Amino acid sequence: MIRVLLADDEAVIRAGVRAILARDPGIEVVAEAANGHEAIDAVHRHRPDVALLDIQMPGLDGLAAAARIHRDAPGTAVVVLTTFGEDEFIARALHEGADGFLLKSGDPRDLTAGIHAVANGGAYLSSQVAARVIAGLRSGAMTGAPAADNPVRNLTPRERDVLALLGTGLSNAEIGARLHLVEGTVKAHVSAILSTLGVRNRVQAAIAAHKAGLVSRTR
Incomplete structure (x- = not known):
């Protein structure tokens, strides 16, 4: 419930x-x-x-x-x-x-x-x-979330894979299924991603993924 x-x-x-x-x-x-x-x-x-x-x-x-x-x-x-x-x-x-x-x-x-x-x-x-x-x-007009383009480069390859799928709106379970990872591992990757990017939540991380051009690679 x-x-x-x-x-x-x-x-x-x-x-x-x-x-x-x-x-x-x-x-x-x-x-x-x-x-x-x-x-x-x-x-x-x-x-x-x-x-x-x-x-x-x-x-x-x-x-x-x-x-x-x-x-x-x-x-x-x-x-x-x-x-x-x-x-x-x-x-x-x-x-x-x-x-x-x-x-x-x-x-x-x-x-x-x-x-x-x-x-x-x-x-x-x-x-x-x-x-x-x-x-x-x-257009560059959306400035409410922190800019995170540069910190994306500091992510590991697996974290970038997770971020790319997060940017499409997938849940941890769905990301795990796509990447053949258990949900707990995905959750740990998401926490590391938020910390590295300096963002507060998944929405801001998803925006960072779009800005960095990661999402287009998953489609």
């Missing part, structure tokens, strides 16, 4: 999201919050697998809360849920350590798919957000 914290300052939105999540028997909403401070407190109390955070909340916004949760509770994955699609929000969300980014106006199936993906150690961007990230990388 994936345990989820739902944080949004609008009760109606929380009710709607909770109703969508209730359709998935593998997901349980264990706590709700109306602002960033409440979200952080709830994470400390309940230790959810996933924190689903709205960006625009009073007091402490979702992006600032994401940074605190990433620092204080690294076992909790963070998915940012917002009505905003501007590049500045996407870039900042990735920089603050978000593992997923979804638009409230998107397909409800993205919501459950994203929660399952990040809970299993993956990353998830809705199709609209992914398109904006790719466009931003191509």
